[in-house]
Amino acid sequence: MNELIPFHQMTSEQFLTKLQTQLEHRHLLDEHRNLSLSDCSEQEFLEFFFIEKIFSHEKKLSPHTIKAYRSDAKTLLVFLSEHKLSFRDIGYPEVKAYNKYIREKYAPKSAIRKLEFFRRLLDFGYETQFYQVHLSTWISKPSAKKGHYIIEETRSEAAQTRIQVRELNQRDAEYLISFFPKIVKAHQNREQLEKRNILIGYLLYTTGLRASELLSLNWGSFRYNYQGYLYADVIGKGNKPRTIPIRDETKDRLFDYRKSLGESTEINPEDVSPLFFALYNKKKPYEDKKRLTYPSLYKIVKQAVHLAGKQSKISPHWFRHTFVTMLLEQDVPLAVVKDWAGHSDISTTNIYLERVNQDHSHRHLNKVNLFR
Structure with a gap:
C-alpha cells in the first residue's frame, strides 16, 4: 500500500518503514546503520x-x-x-x-x-x-570581488582590465523603460502586452525585486496598509518574506494593466492567480494563466535594450542594483534599504554604500584648500 503513497504524504511510521526496506534491500546501510x-x-x-x-x-x-x-x-x-x-x-x-x-x-x-x-x-x-x-x-577557490561588477578587457594585447558597475543611471533607466512597450509586435492583445511590459519595467526599477520575485507575484501579493498605501508582500531569497512599498506611478500602471485584462482592481489577498502570464495568442477571458517564465522576462529586457541602443550586457538584475544605489544616493537609511532589497546581511548593502561614498569623494576633495 505504501508503494502508492508519495513520501511527502506518508506518516512518519510509513516513511521509516519504506526507507528501511529500500535501503536494506539495496544493501546501502553499514553495520552502524549509517x-x-x-x-x-x-x-x-x-x-x-x-x-x-x-x-x-x-x-x-x-x-x-x-x-x-x-x-x-x-x-x-x-x-x-x-x-x-x-x-x-x-x-x-x-x-x-x-x-x-x-x-x-x-x-x-x-x-x-x-x-x-x-x-x-x-x-x-x-x-x-x-x-x-x-x-x-x-580544493582552492579563487577570491571574487565583492559587489555588482563585470570585468571587461580594455585591450586584447594586454591583461589590463576595467571594472564596470552593473547598474544604470536615472536617465538611462527611465529611457530604457520607455522601450518596454515598444517591442510589442503582435496585433492580438497588443494593448495588454504593452501595459504588461511597462508595468514590468516600473516594478523592476521602483522596487528592486529580483526577477524570480517579480515573476512569482500574484494579484493577492498586493495589499493596502492601514494608512491606505499600497504594498507588495514577496517571498525572497532563502524563502524569506518581506514587504515593499509601491510608488504611485507604479500603482497607476498596475491598475492600467489589470483594467486592460478586464480584471478587477479590487485588492484581494486571496487571489493567487499570477500577475504576469503568457498573453500571446490568448483570447478573453484569460482562464489558463501560465506564469511568465524567466526566459520571457529576459527576452523583454534584451529586446528593449536592443531597441534603445543601450549596452548589450544589461539584464533584469541591473535594475535591482540601480534601485539600491539610487536609494542610498538619496540618503535612505542603510537599514531600510537592506530590508527593501531583502539582503540577508547589512554588509551586502554596505558594499553599495561604500561605492556611493567613493563616487561622491570629489565633493570632499573640492572643499579642501590645497593652493594658496
Missing part, C-alpha cells in the same frame, strides 16, 4: 547526492538555482569524460586538476560556485564512504 555508498554504482551515488544535499531541504529552489546546479554537474561530468575518468577515480591529482581547470576557464564568481558544488559532492562521498579520504580539503 548510509553507505561504498558499493553503489556511480549513478546511484550522484542520485543520492542530489536527493540528500540538493533537493532535501524545505526551501523551494528557484528554476534559476536548479539550472545552476545542473550546469555545475554537467561541467564536472564533461571534465571526467574528457579525461576518461569515473567518480571513483577521483583522488588528490584529479581534484587539483579539476580545480585548475575551473579557475582557468571561468570567472571568479562562477568558479567559486562550481568548486563549491564539487566540494559538497566530495564531502557527501566521504560521509557515505564512497570516498575513503577527505578529498575536498585540496
